[in-house]
Amino acid sequence: MSVARKAVAAAERLVVKVGSSALTTTGDGLDVTRLNALVDAIATRIAAGSQIVLVSSGAIGAGLAPLALGKRPRDLATQQAAASVGQLQLAHAYAESFGRYSLTVGQVLLTSDDVVRRAHYRNAQRTFSRLLALGAVPVVNENDTVATEEIKFGDNDRLAALVAHLIGADALVLLSDVDGLYDGDPRSGATSKIAEVTGPADLEGIAVGMSSSGLGTGGMVSKLAAARTAASAGIPVLLAAASEAARALSTAEVGTAFRPAESRLSARRFWLGYAAGTRGRLHLDDGAVAAVVRRRRSLLAAGITGVDGDFEAGDVVELVDPAQRVVARGVVAFDAGELPELIGRSSHELPEEQRREVVHADDLVPFRR
Numbered sequence: 001m002s003v004a005r006k007a008v009a010a011a012e013r014l015v016v017k018v019g020s021s022a023l024t025t026t027g028d029g030l031d032v033t034r035l036n037a038l039v040d041a042i043a044t045r046i047a048a049g050s051q052i053v054l055v056s057s058g059a060i061g062a063g064l065a066p067l068a069l070g071k072r073p074r075d076l077a078t079q080q081a082a083a084s085v086g087q088l089q090l091a092h093a094y095a096e097s098f099g100r101y102s103l104t105v106g107q108v109l110l111t112s113d114d115v116v117r118r119a120h121y122r123n124a125q126r127t128f129s130r131l132l133a134l135g136a137v138p139v140v141n142e143n144d145t146v147a148t149e150e151i152k153f154g155d156n157d158r159l160a161a162l163v164a165h166l167i168g169a170d171a172l173v174l175l176s177d178v179d180g181l182y183d184g185d186p187r188s189g190a191t192s193k194i195a196e197v198t199g200p201a202d203l204e205g206i207a208v209g210m211s212s213s214g215l216g217t218g219g220m221v222s223k224l225a226a227a228r229t230a231a232s233a234g235i236p237v238l239l240a241a242a243s244e245a246a247r248a249l250s251t252a253e254v255g256t257a258f259r260p261a262e263s264r265l266s267a268r269r270f271w272l273g274y275a276a277g278t279r280g281r282l283h284l285d286d287g288a289v290a291a292v293v294r295r296r297r298s299l300l301a302a303g304i305t306g307v308d309g310d311f312e313a314g315d316v317v318e319l320v321d322p323a324q325r326v327v328a329r330g331v332v333a334f335d336a337g338e339l340p341e342l343i344g345r346s347s348h349e350l351p352e353e354q355r356r357e358v359v360h361a362d363d364l365v366p367f368r369r
Contacts, residue, residue, distance in 0.1 A: 280309020
């Protein structure tokens with residue numbers, strides 16, 4: 001068995017994420033039989049000594065039937081209304097199901113502000129730690145009832161990756177209606193499942209699509225992004241079908257495993273690289289990309305070719321290469337208005353008070369490619 005699968009099987013603290021399509025159906029809403037099967041698998045793993053945080057989609061899907069909505073609504077107000085109704089049903093169903101094992105459930109509703117803002121991030125961290133110490137099972141969902149387009153995570157897969165790092169999880173398990181990552185659309189029939197992803201090179205040329213259930217917001221695109229986020233931060237990931245939850249949470253010999261990076265990012269660097277909101281972009285030449293990404297050096301004005309956005313010193317910005325690919329994120333040391341007259345100039349050409357790094361290496365997170 002691979003290193004990643006062994007790590008998932010032996011993890012003492014896990015985040016398990018389950019998608020809407022694995023828990024709900026368009027016509028009937030919440031499927032209690034499926035939910036109970038998931039809880040059975042989680043409770044068995046907890047009985048074996050692990051701590052688990054469950055990130056669960058399904059609030060909007062669970063609210064469709066009670067509100068006589070035939071399909072997932074497109075407008076934000078109706079989505080929030082469905083979430084308001086469905087969240088109660090989902091929480092009640094989990095409380096009853098885990099109650100069969102005398103396990104207490106704690107509901108945690110998050111918006112992106114809770115992980116983007118450092119003070120909120122630390123508070124969420126303390127809440128999770130206390131719930132787990134008290135023996136409760138935290139059940140997490142995006143707070144769809146109040147989230148707006150500007151503060152939405154976009155999908156619970158990304159939320160699960162962020163929570164996994166936030167709580168110091170040993171592994172992340174993503175459960176959905178698909179049994180792993182394929183080298184094409186599995187509905188076409190002419191594809192093969194990828195058992196192991198050891199690094200970015202394994203994903204070159206892989207075409208992934210959205211879920212066809214119409215219930216969720218993610219699909220394989222978001223699951224792959226979440227898996228890469230967690231693995232890059234040093235967390236092993238298993239992507240599997242919710243129907244195989246028992247095996248995924250025991251032997252881990254199903255689905256697709258993602259090997260983690262050798263070192264785990266600190267909480268601050270993970271926040272900087274994956275959780276913090278960005279306010280602009282700095283365009284880099286090839287030399288600056290090599291310095292920042294490969295040699296882990298600070299970004300100097302000489303390597304910048306362009307500036308986008310309205311940001312201030314201390315904001316987080318994206319660093320992009322000549323092909324417009326994001327290669328790093330970092331805390332910028334200048335306001336957007338100050339940079340145009342500095343870019344492309346060597347340090348000795350600048351006034352003494354401006355001879356500093358635009359993004360210091362200590363405040364910069366390069367991305368693996």
